Amino acid sequence: MTAVSLEATDLTLLARLASDLSFSDAERRAALLEGGSRDFNAVPGSGKTSLLAAKLLLLARKWPHATKGICVLSHTNVARDEIVRRLAGTHEGAMLLGYPHFIGTIHAFVNQFLAMPVLRALNLPVDVIDDDVFGTRALARLKGNQYFTLRAWLARQANGDALVSQLFFKGADLTVMSGGGDLPGPESKSGKQLDDIKRALSRAGIFRHRDMFAFALVALQSHPDLLDVIHRRFPMVFVDEMQDTSWEQEDVLNRLFDGKAVMQRFGDVDQKIILDDDDAKLLTFPRTGHGTISTSKRFGPRIAAAVASVRISKQPVTGEAPDDVKPVLLLYKTEDVGRVLRHFGKLVMDRVNADALRDGSVRAMCTRKTVDGAVDAGRHLVDYWPAYAQQMNSGAATTAGAFWTLIDQSSSRPTAETLAERAGEVRKALLHVLREAGASVVTELRDARGLLRAVAELHGSDESMQALIRDLVLDAALTGSASARQALPGILYQRLQTLLPVSMTAAVFAALPVFAQAPASVAAQESPTICTVVHAGRELSFTLGTVAIMKGETHLASLVLESYGGKSKRFDLAMALPAIAGVKGLGKLGVTHEGQMRNLYVAMSRPTKFLCLAANAARVDDETCARLVEKGWEVELLT
Numbered sequence: 001m002t003a004v005s006l007e008a009t010d011l012t013l014l015a016r017l018a019s020d021l022s023f024s025d026a027e028r029r030a031a032l033l034e035g036g037s038r039d040f041n042a043v044p045g046s047g048k049t050s051l052l053a054a055k056l057l058l059l060a061r062k063w064p065h066a067t068k069g070i071c072v073l074s075h076t077n078v079a080r081d082e083i084v085r086r087l088a089g090t091h092e093g094a095m096l097l098g099y100p101h102f103i104g105t106i107h108a109f110v111n112q113f114l115a116m117p118v119l120r121a122l123n124l125p126v127d128v129i130d131d132d133v134f135g136t137r138a139l140a141r142l143k144g145n146q147y148f149t150l151r152a153w154l155a156r157q158a159n160g161d162a163l164v165s166q167l168f169f170k171g172a173d174l175t176v177m178s179g180g181g182d183l184p185g186p187e188s189k190s191g192k193q194l195d196d197i198k199r200a201l202s203r204a205g206i207f208r209h210r211d212m213f214a215f216a217l218v219a220l221q222s223h224p225d226l227l228d229v230i231h232r233r234f235p236m237v238f239v240d241e242m243q244d245t246s247w248e249q250e251d252v253l254n255r256l257f258d259g260k261a262v263m264q265r266f267g268d269v270d271q272k273i274i275l276d277d278d279d280a281k282l283l284t285f286p287r288t289g290h291g292t293i294s295t296s297k298r299f300g301p302r303i304a305a306a307v308a309s310v311r312i313s314k315q316p317v318t319g320e321a322p323d324d325v326k327p328v329l330l331l332y333k334t335e336d337v338g339r340v341l342r343h344f345g346k347l348v349m350d351r352v353n354a355d356a357l358r359d360g361s362v363r364a365m366c367t368r369k370t371v372d373g374a375v376d377a378g379r380h381l382v383d384y385w386p387a388y389a390q391q392m393n394s395g396a397a398t399t400a401g402a403f404w405t406l407i408d409q410s411s412s413r414p415t416a417e418t419l420a421e422r423a424g425e426v427r428k429a430l431l432h433v434l435r436e437a438g439a440s441v442v443t444e445l446r447d448a449r450g451l452l453r454a455v456a457e458l459h460g461s462d463e464s465m466q467a468l469i470r471d472l473v474l475d476a477a478l479t480g481s482a483s484a485r486q487a488l489p490g491i492l493y494q495r496l497q498t499l500l501p502v503s504m505t506a507a508v509f510a511a512l513p514v515f516a517q518a519p520a521s522v523a524a525q526e527s528p529t530i531c532t533v534v535h536a537g538r539e540l541s542f543t544l545g546t547v548a549i550m551k552g553e554t555h556l557a558s559l560v561l562e563s564y565g566g567k568s569k570r571f572d573l574a575m576a577l578p579a580i581a582g583v584k585g586l587g588k589l590g591v592t593h594e595g596q597m598r599n600l601y602v603a604m605s606r607p608t609k610f611l612c613l614a615a616n617a618a619r620v621d622d623e624t625c626a627r628l629v630e631k632g633w634e635v636e637l638l639t
């Protein structure tokens with residue numbers, strides 16, 4: 001190995017190279033000075049990425065090799081860009097931005113050094129590597145006549161579409177598997193047809209991201225010398241956001257570098273919220289003897305204490321930032337759930353001045369977009385902000401009620417002049433339905449004008465669609481009464497069936513949110529992801545979304561909305577609040593409950609200044625509220 005070590009005297013340079021950051025504590029100094037392979041588990045807001053960038057700046061100054069480089073791997077382009085931004089600011093750092101070094105995502109690294117060369121050798125073209133494109137193309141291919149048997153089999157499965165759209169290659173023998181569930185036996189006719197779809201799309205150059213890790217294993221098996229070439233090229237390897245690494249990815253990295261190069265991995269195992277990895281038990285981060293960074297530069301002691309109380313590993317979290325705003329527990333009655341976001345906006349404006357708001361972000365987060373459960377609100381984002389449903393329809397401009405509004409206009413007997421307009425409204429209504437049902441015929445449609453053409457392209461004729469539109473425009477009996485409206489989803493299911501996903505049953509179709517009546521609280525023009533509040537002569541707009549989307553962010557003020565775990569059958573904040581208040585610990589948790597706590601841990605650790613938790617008043621007891629107040633919280637009932 002020809003790695004480079006840093007010494008204590010090197011650290012003095014950081015006052016010049018990274019003057020906005022402080023590394024004076026023993027934990028950060030140990031991480032900077034570590035010269036061997038080691039993991040570092042660090043709390044939210046500890047500055048993992050900037051610490052790594054600072055370390056790289058120091059290493060760059062001492063790097064002696066012309067043909068060997070440092071390899072820096074992240075999961076997201078955001079983390080990569082943050083590292084590059086810091087390095088580009090100094091002459092020393094800029095030297096790491098080109099050959100022989102590599103700074104990029106794990107995917108980019110695996111593609112460049114392993115998968116692409118092997119795909120070329122196998123004569124497989126690469127047109128697109130994208131999970132969504134693959135899914136759309138796989139479902140479109142399934143419509144072909146030759147897949148009749150497979151369609152019949154899929155129609156009997158609850159997860160038919162997911163099985164087809166998530167086909168991937170696993171291992172060096174390129175076994176076809178699916179992220180959507182177990183496939184039928186490889187010797188069965190359906191199994192062979194699924195295999196056929198996957199391999200046909202590969203020949204057309206259409207892949208999913210995880211396929212690249214299987215091709216990486218092919219590369220290593222067919223060219224074992226590659227192992228030596230790569231670890232000799234990169235004697236030092238740094239991995240950021242290690243908790244988001246799947247076993248497929250870690251396995252490739254271990255084969256390449258473990259025991260051969262200095263490998264230092266940074267992350268926070270308690271922030272692992274993406275749990276779709278069957279092999280998660282094999283993951284090794286953080287390894288025994290790992291280093292720790294327990295102080296957060298993002299938030300102060302009260303937020304730190306709350307964050308620590310839901311940390312699954314039970315390791316301490318210390319908040320070093322100022323602590324001048326009390327956290328708030330906002331309680332709401334079930335009927336007031338739709339007012340929570342706007343009230344939070346007022347709380348923020350009461351506590352933070354306009355200048356500070358200009359420089360920092362305000363966000364509202366919920367673990368769940370939507371979830372079933374016959375329990376009181378708030379279960380998910382749509383309970384708090386019904387317009388969010390539009391966001392979930394992958395760009396479809398559907399609000400609950402939009403379908404009925406469009407259909408209503410067409411049911412009042414049209415005159416000849418308005419006939420074309422009415423047909424247009426019905427086309428839009430049908431587009432909403434088909435989008436929400438996940439019909440592949442509309443995935444590439446930008447608006448309803450192309451609907452007939454798309455249907456004609458798929459089926460050779462648009463006659464039945466034309467007839468349906470005509471009937472909906474002219475036949476008031478289909479839409480004109482309450483009983484007709486009740487029957488309409490069933491009729492549409494029959495008449496649209498050849499366009500619907502094979503696995504869609506009549507019951508699932510009739511329960512699509514598009515057929516729900518508009519809740520009175522949804523203003524037609526409400527944005528799906530932005531809440532705007534006017535209060536005391538000021539206006540504040542803030543974004544709402546899932547915790548998964550906002551992980552890694554730093555906010556000025558964050559609202560964490562209670563959510564329901566469909567499988568766990570428990571509300572996350574109802575579970576966590578007694579622990580946050582210090583009434584009792586979290587106790588023994590199942591896997592799904594732990595997942596809920598990890599999401600809360602990520603969400604509650606975003607703000608620098610103001611943390612607000614919102615929960616249904618009926619689920620929080622008096623003792624919890626009283627103990628929170630003792631700990632310096634405000635508890636407010638939304639009235």
Ligand SMILES: Nc1ncnc2c1ncn2[C@@H]1O[C@H](COP(=O)(O)OP(=O)(O)OP(=O)(O)O)[C@@H](O)[C@H]1O
Nearest residue numbers: 021022023044045046047048049050297298552554
């Ligand atoms: N060494 C440091 N000295 C002073 N401030 C720091 C330091 N490191 C980070 N910060 C500040 O702390 C905040 C959080 O940093 P950052 O987002 O990099 O943390 P993180 O470890 O990536 O957090 P998370 O794991 O929650 O995504 C930022 O505002 C950043 O400017």
